[in-house]
Amino acid sequence: MESLNDFLIQKPRPLPVIVAVDRSGSMGSNGKIDALNIALKDFINSLKDEDSNKAEIHIALFSFGGDTATCDIPFASINEVAIPTYQADGRTPMGESFSLIKNLIEDKIQIPSRSYKPTIVLLTDGIPTDDYESPMNALINEGRSSKAFRIAMAIGDDADHNMLSKFVSTPEYLVTGESARDIRKFFRFVTMSVTQRMKSQTPDMLQVPTMPDDDTLDF
Amino acid sequence: MEQIISYIQATVPGDKPDNLPNQDYIQVFENDTIYIGSVSDGLGSSLHSKDGARLACECVVDILKNENSEVDFNALSDKITKHWQHLVEQNKGLIKDYRTTNSFVSVLKKEKIILAGQLGDVMISLRIDGLFRHFEITQKEFSNETDCLGSGKNERYKIAKYEFGHSFDFLIATDGISDEIEPLKLEAFQNYLKDKFQNVSTDNRNIELQSEIENIMEDKNNDDKSLLYTWTNRK
Numbered sequence: 001m002e003s004l005n006d007f008l009i010q011k012p013r014p015l016p017v018i019v020a021v022d023r024s025g026s027m028g029s030n031g032k033i034d035a036l037n038i039a040l041k042d043f044i045n046s047l048k049d050e051d052s053n054k055a056e057i058h059i060a061l062f063s064f065g066g067d068t069a070t071c072d073i074p075f076a077s078i079n080e081v082a083i084p085t086y087q088a089d090g091r092t093p094m095g096e097s098f099s100l101i102k103n104l105i106e107d108k109i110q111i112p113s114r115s116y117k118p119t120i121v122l123l124t125d126g127i128p129t130d131d132y133e134s135p136m137n138a139l140i141n142e143g144r145s146s147k148a149f150r151i152a153m154a155i156g157d158d159a160d161h162n163m164l165s166k167f168v169s170t171p172e173y174l175v176t177g178e179s180a181r182d183i184r185k186f187f188r189f190v191t192m193s194v195t196q197r198m199k200s201q202t203p204d205m206l207q208v209p210t211m212p213d214d215d216t217l218d219f
Numbered sequence: 220m221e222q223i224i225s226y227i228q229a230t231v232p233g234d235k236p237d238n239l240p241n242q243d244y245i246q247v248f249e250n251d252t253i254y255i256g257s258v259s260d261g262l263g264s265s266l267h268s269k270d271g272a273r274l275a276c277e278c279v280v281d282i283l284k285n286e287n288s289e290v291d292f293n294a295l296s297d298k299i300t301k302h303w304q305h306l307v308e309q310n311k312g313l314i315k316d317y318r319t320t321n322s323f324v325s326v327l328k329k330e331k332i333i334l335a336g337q338l339g340d341v342m343i344s345l346r347i348d349g350l351f352r353h354f355e356i357t358q359k360e361f362s363n364e365t366d367c368l369g370s371g372k373n374e375r376y377k378i379a380k381y382e383f384g385h386s387f388d389f390l391i392a393t394d395g396i397s398d399e400i401e402p403l404k405l406e407a408f409q410n411y412l413k414d415k416f417q418n419v420s421t422d423n424r425n426i427e428l429q430s431e432i433e434n435i436m437e438d439k440n441n442d443d444k445s446l447l448y449t450w451t452n453r454k
Contacts, residue, residue, distance in 0.1 A: 002411055002415075003431065003434075003435075004431050004432065004434075004435050005435055006404075006411070007400060007401060007404045007407065007408040007411065008396070008399040008400055008401070008435060009399050009400075009401055010399060010435060010436075010437050011399075013362050013398075054441050113359050113360060113361060113362070113364075114362050114394070114398040115361055115362060116361060116362050116363075117361045117364075144360045144361075147360055147361060147364065202263060202363075203363075204361065204362070204363045204364070
């Protein structure tokens with residue numbers, strides 16, 4: 001006998017989190033790539049532990065280094081992903097990663113319109129070595145991707161702070177760091193931002209958490 | 220041959236904190252010449268959306284019951300929007316705190332005309348004389364990204380007019396329902412509603428529909444769910 005269940009799909013709305021990280025050669029210095037690998041694992045595992053009646057986190061992970069940007073975790077439920085380990089190498093083709101992210105967000109098959117707005121997370125210690133301006137402008141100003149929240153971390157003095165300040169949704173979403181330790185702190189900040197959205201009655205409103213104290217980090 | 224119009228309606232609050240009310244609203248009006256069904260979905264981020272949703276339905280009924288099929292669509296949209304703002308101001312509220320979407324279907328019985336209007340993402344699915352007339356669904360980018368009354372921008376209804384002959388049925392549903400309908404099963408869903416509920420006594424139809432929606436609500440679903448389904452039978 002038929003019932004409403006035969007016609008309706010009952011699923012929480014997806015809350016997309018799209019991460020792009022730098023794996024260029026400079027990330028190999030001062031333990032940054034190792035800190036990134038640990039922080040990414042902690043970040044994804046902590047999001048797996050989150051539960052909400054409003055949303056289910058879906059994640060995609062991109063990286064840029066060597067000669068190209070790659071998609072290392074295709075967009076999927078947080079509970080279904082395996083976390084890669086990065087090696088630092090090569091140049092900083094960040095612009096290419098912007099294009100990959102934009103393509104994902106514009107795809108309504110992968111990210112349906114019933115989803116909450118995506119959060120884009122960018123972490124880098126350098127200056128883009130490819131043509132980044134056009135893809136970045138398209139990502140932040142045009143179409144569906146312009147609605148996403150954008151958070152970034154600049155590690156060290158070599159990061160392009162000017163470019164990153166244009167990238168982020170709000171000045172509070174640009175986090176600067178000097179050391180590998182700051183990378184883990186940044187991902188804690190992102191975790192808090194995402195979980196605040198999940199628990200909010202208005203997940204599509206900008207949420208700016210307080211940066212966690214060092215004391216709250218477990219090293 | 221005269222048509223008898225029947226309808227079922229239900230609205231069920233989502234799984235959310237106790238202090239947050241159901242912000243959907245349904246209103247039906249019928250007399251000898253006109254049938255009007257209107258459904259609103261108050262936006263969760265606004266303080267008085269529940270009231271805004273109710274006022275939108277009341278406003279649509281107030282206006283449409285005095286209109287005929289020759290109405291100018293732009294004028295009708297303006298009239299509804301302005302009347303809604305007037306009602307909100309009468310309630311001494313700030314318009315920005317009353318944001319709501321709204322859709323309506325008005326059946327002019329003697330003229331055999333249907334007027335359908337939509338502002339925002341409350342779905343309308345019409346079947347007229349056996350053929351689906353797909354009312355263009357608002358293309359929203361993400362959840363909660365929708366045009367609405369009280370937003371201050373794009374406050375304009377999309378309105379369409381259809382003639383009907385022997386029969387019609389239509390579904391108006393808030394996104395708590397419409398976002399979850401399997402895309403290829405919309406026609407079957409309307410068949411299901413008609414086949415099942417025309418065989419339920421009038422007194423029990425809404426109770427049974429309400430119960431059926433409550434039974435499918437799961438923990439991980441905080442959306443209010445509301446639907447109004449209307450169909451005809453020949454006398």
